[in-house]
Amino acid sequence: MLLIARAPVRISFAGGGTDLPAYFMRYGGQVLSVTLNRYVYTILSPAPRAAHLISANYSLFHQYAPDRDAMWDGNLSLPRAILEAFGSPGGIDLFIAAQVPPGTGLGSSGSLAVSMIAALAAWSGWSLSRAEIAELACQIEIERLGMPVGKQDQYAAAFGGLNRIRFDPHGVTVERVHLAPEIRQALERRLRLFYTGQARPSSRILKAQQQATAEEDPQVLRRLHLLKVLVEDMEECLTMGNLDGFGRLLHEAWTLKRGLASPISNDFIDRCYAASREAGALGGKITGAGGGGFLLLYCPEDAIERVTETMTRMGLKPMDVAFDDEGVQVFRVE
Incomplete structure (x- = not known):
């Protein structure tokens, strides 16, 4: 038997940073995001003895051995930690690959994390809901590995949709945001993703932001509070069909976000964004924590x-994308 699990990646429009525990445990947070038809895959198949872990994105191979793998470091620290959470998985070949570059x-x-957990749960006969898959992924990333990440990515990947x-x-x-079909189609056309060619680890940016939040930096908190409010304003624009208004709010959100930490933007990103605005884009942002990756733009x-x-x-x-509504899925091939 071959088992395939896939989980979509996401773009968030506003509220990023309020999903960090340092913020939402005090003030409550919210994020507006949508998942895309680009996926991270986990493929499981039987193997004679040990559990073999292969990553296409990092060109790495790892043989899992619980008594030897006490330290979780390197590019495979997350999948190794997930394997540990399921105990001894027995003889399997576990192959992971993503349709987008890491970082x-x-x-x-x-x-x-969501893709691997869904695959291993199905392989092991565990019955996990989408919320349970997402929460286990958060527990492993945030608590087990101490990664300075929030909770939005895991829940977006598990549930899918806007x-x-x-x-x-x-x-x-x-909470699913429902759009009329013609509004959704127009939004998909007008949102454009452009790869900057700059991949970056987000940990340094998120650590600085988390520390500033924990220390109650007034400027950081003010920006996060405003970003949280923009989530509601953006949702209203979308449901009312005011897409250009949504695009202008996206610009407002980026102006707030880039002031959270200095590495979020750089001279090249600023030049590209300014040029996009001169060409007619109403708003945009760097995806994720910032510093590189994809430039998301809203264009009339x-x-x-x-x-x-x-x-x-x-x-x-440019990378053409469409929205995903399914979230994590598991397929069995006999």
Whole structure:
């Protein structure tokens, strides 16, 4: 038997940073995000004895041995920790691969965790809900490995779709945002992703942001409070069909976000963003924590081609995407 699990990556529009425990445990947080039809895959198949872990993205091979793997470091620290959470998995070949480069701000580590957990749960006969898969992924990333990440990526990957995700000390709530079909199609056309060619680890940015939040830096807290409010304003624009208004709020959110920590943007990103605005984009942002990855832009219909040409001339690579509504899925092949 072959078992395949996939979990989508995501783009978030506003509220990033309020999903960090340092913030939402005090003030409550919320994020507006949507998942894309780009996935992180986990493929399981039987093996004679040991558990073999292979990563296409990092060109790495690892043989799991519980008595030897006390230290969790390197590029495979997360999948190794997930394997440990399931105990001795027996003889399996576990292959992981992503349709996006790592470190590009699309939440691929959270998608990897959700994909692996769903696959191993199905292989082991565990019955886990989407919320349980997401929460186990958060527990492993945040508590077990001490990664300075929030909870939005894991829940987005598990549930899929366009959602407002709320975080508070009592738990996480995922609320689907429903759009009329013609509004959804227009939004998909007008949102454009451009790869900057700059991959970056988000840990340094998130650590600085988390520390500033924990220390109650007034400027950081003010920006996070405003970003949280923008989630509601953006949702209202989308449901009312005011897409250009949503695009302008995206610009407002980026202006707030880039002031959270200095490495979030750089001269090249600023030049690209300024050029996109001159070409007609109403708003945008760097995906994820910032520092590189993909530049997300909202373009009115008559500016899409002009913005794409401008970004291409500056060396950015467009990536066509559509929204995903399914979240994590598991397929069995006999």
